[in-house]
Amino acid sequence: MVEGHVAVICAAVAALALAAAALGIIGEATSKSKSFVRYDGATCVYRRTPAFGCGLAAAASLLTGQFVLSAAAGCWDRCRTRAGDVRRAGVVVSSLLSWFLAILAASAFLVGALRNQSGERRPRGDVSTYYRCTVLVAGVFAGGSFLAIAAAAVGIGSYVALEEAAGSCPPPVWRGEPRQGVAGGDA
Numbered sequence: 001m002v003e004g005h006v007a008v009i010c011a012a013v014a015a016l017a018l019a020a021a022a023l024g025i026i027g028e029a030t031s032k033s034k035s036f037v038r039y040d041g042a043t044c045v046y047r048r049t050p051a052f053g054c055g056l057a058a059a060a061s062l063l064t065g066q067f068v069l070s071a072a073a074g075c076w077d078r079c080r081t082r083a084g085d086v087r088r089a090g091v092v093v094s095s096l097l098s099w100f101l102a103i104l105a106a107s108a109f110l111v112g113a114l115r116n117q118s119g120e121r122r123p124r125g126d127v128s129t130y131y132r133c134t135v136l137v138a139g140v141f142a143g144g145s146f147l148a149i150a151a152a153a154v155g156i157g158s159y160v161a162l163e164e165a166a167g168s169c170p171p172p173v174w175r176g177e178p179r180q181g182v183a184g185g186d187a
Contacts (some may be wrong), residue, residue: 005072006159006160007161008177009068009072009159010159010160011067012053012065012068012157013065013066013069013152013156014064014152015155016061016064016065016068016152017062017065017148017149017152017153018149019058019061019146019150020058020059020061020062020065020109020148021058021145021146021147021149022107022143022145023048023054023057023058023059023061023109024054024055024101024105024108024109024112024141024144024145024148025141025145026050026051026054026143027050027051027054027055027109027113027116027141028087028112028138028139028140028141028142029110029114029140029144030040030049030051030054031049031051031115031116032074043120044120045119045120046116046117046118046119046120047118048116048117048118049098049116051112051113051141052113052114052116052117053113054106054141055109055110055111055112055113055116055141055144056107056109056110056113056145057112057149058141058144058145059105059106059109059110060127062102062105062106062109062148062151062152063106064104065102065152065155066098066099066102066151066155069095069098069156069158069159070095071157072159073095073159073162087096087165088162088165090161091158091161091162091165093161094154094155094157094158094161095155095158095159095162096156097110098151098152098155098158099147099151099155101147101150101151101154102147102148102149102151104144105144105145105146105147105148105150105151106144107142107144108141108143108144108147109141109144109148111140112140112141115140118159128164132149148182163182
């Protein structure tokens with residue numbers, strides 16, 4: 001049975017990841033509208049699309065969820081320092097994998113957002129379409145959305161496994177000296 005705080009944290013992280021994925025899909029759909037406006041002979045002129053805001057918000061939402069998981073795993077730090085625990089090693093590896101996937105997804109969202117901002121840029125010599133002006137290829141936001149869901153799933157699984165392992169360990173033993181004094185109201 002999952003404890004209450006674990007369920008709340010998992011639901012919050014899942015909601016943030018789904019928000020990031022939805023914003024990524026919206027960003028993918030709105031980046032299809034042409035951000036490239038014109039080529040004036042020296043520079044490529046671009047207009048800002050709604051994908052810019054969607055990419056920034058998706059990256060922020062995803063990274064917030066990752067920080068919530070990391071903080072929760074550190075805040076309820078019960079019985080996590082036992083050496084030689086195989087489950088602990090698996091949890092650490094899956095947590096690192098979750099962060100790796102989240103960083104890849106956030107990078108995809110940010111690249112998509114930056115390529116959909118307004119401004120003027122010099123044409124690149126190695127691009128042969130649109131007067132050598134670069135445009136965002138399809139799938140950047142969609143790939144980020146997929147990676148965001150994968151990162152959240154791995155992170156939530158890691159957190160739940162960590163909490164289950166912590167719940168199965170005995171409470172810590174107090175190793176200090178016994179307290180001297182009045183106990184139970186005796187004088």
